[in-house]
Amino acid sequence: MTTRTEGTDSEDRPGAGAARGIVITGGGTGIGQATARAFAARGDRVLVVGRTGETLDATAEGHPGIQGLVADVTGPDAPERIVETALGLLGRIDVLVNNAAAxxxxxxxxxxxxxxxxxxxTNLLAPVLLTRAALDSLAERSGTVVNIGSSGALGLRSWPDNGLYGAAKAGLDFLTRTWAVELAPRGIRVxxxxxxxxDVSAGQGPDETDPAYADFLKGIAARTxxxxxxxxxxxxxxxVQLTRPEAAYANGTVVPVDGGLSLT
Incomplete structure (x- = not known):
């Protein structure tokens, strides 16, 4: 497990509220990394979960509110281990971000x-089992679960050659709606x-200069x-906005953020 020593706790800073406990899977790169840093920047304490210690260290570098746990979310003991580690390091779980994907x-x-x-x-069963393991802790904090899907799996769209990924993400969206209703009596939003x-290439090594990846991004940009x-x-x-108190009336919704591509 990679760890970071806490500096000044956000609860000790003038005008700051209590630091929340945030758990993010797939936190070593891309969206997970950026999300961990965004939560830490607002004073929350974050546990990032990933399979590679080096990438988790990179996420935490310069961000004393972030700590890491090396774990494969598909492991048989992963849900319980992640929750136990979060409670041990953070003391609470206010937000669970199911972001790891394959x-x-x-x-x-x-x-x-x-x-x-x-x-x-990775895309469907792991979020199910981790969310289940975290239910009691989330209920104690009237917490929020954020499931990361894909705009490519919305509506009646097809996704040739990537059907299994899209199906899993569509299934995760369905769970978001279902869990929102199931868990509302426990004070949990989903x-x-x-x-x-x-574009997740920045700082990720070879992909930064991979011509095929650059061409892929260029093609998508032209269609967006x-x-x-x-x-x-x-x-x-x-x-982060979806987990704020001001967003408390949003429940069961899936927000597409794709520059309008899913509308075409």
Missing amino acids: MGYRPLAALDRAEAERQLH VGLAPGVT PGGRVGRPEEMAWWI
Whole structure:
């Protein structure tokens, strides 16, 4: 487990409210990394979960409110371990962000069982089991669950060669709506964000200069009414806003943030 020593706690800063406890899966890169830093910047304490200690260290660098846990969300003991670690380090869980994801482009005819299980477990089963494990802790804080879906899986759209990923994300959106109703009596809100294509290459190594990735982003930008792809920091802003007290009346909604691409 990677850790960061707390500096001045947000509760000790003049005018600051109590620091919330935030758990983010897939917190070592991209949207998860940006979201962890956005929560930490507002004084919350964050546990980021990921499979690689180096990326978690990079997320936490310069952000004393962030600590990391090396764990595979698909592991049999992962849900309980993540919740126990969060309570031990943060003392509470106010927000759970189910962000970890696994994608693999291939048509149905080329999809083997191992790949199907990898995608379904990471994208759908892991959020189910982790959210279940965190229910009591979330209920104590009238907490919020944020499920990260995909605008590519909204509505009646198809996604050739990426059907399993899209199906899992559509399933996660359905769980967002269902859990919002199921868990409301316990004071837990459940909301979703459906990001469009987001440029996660900055600081991630080879992809930064990968011509194929750059061409992919350029092609998506040309198809998007907004004329560009998204940035991780933009998605992070929406995730933080959905968990604020002022958003308390939003429940069961999935917010698309994709420059209008899903409307075309």
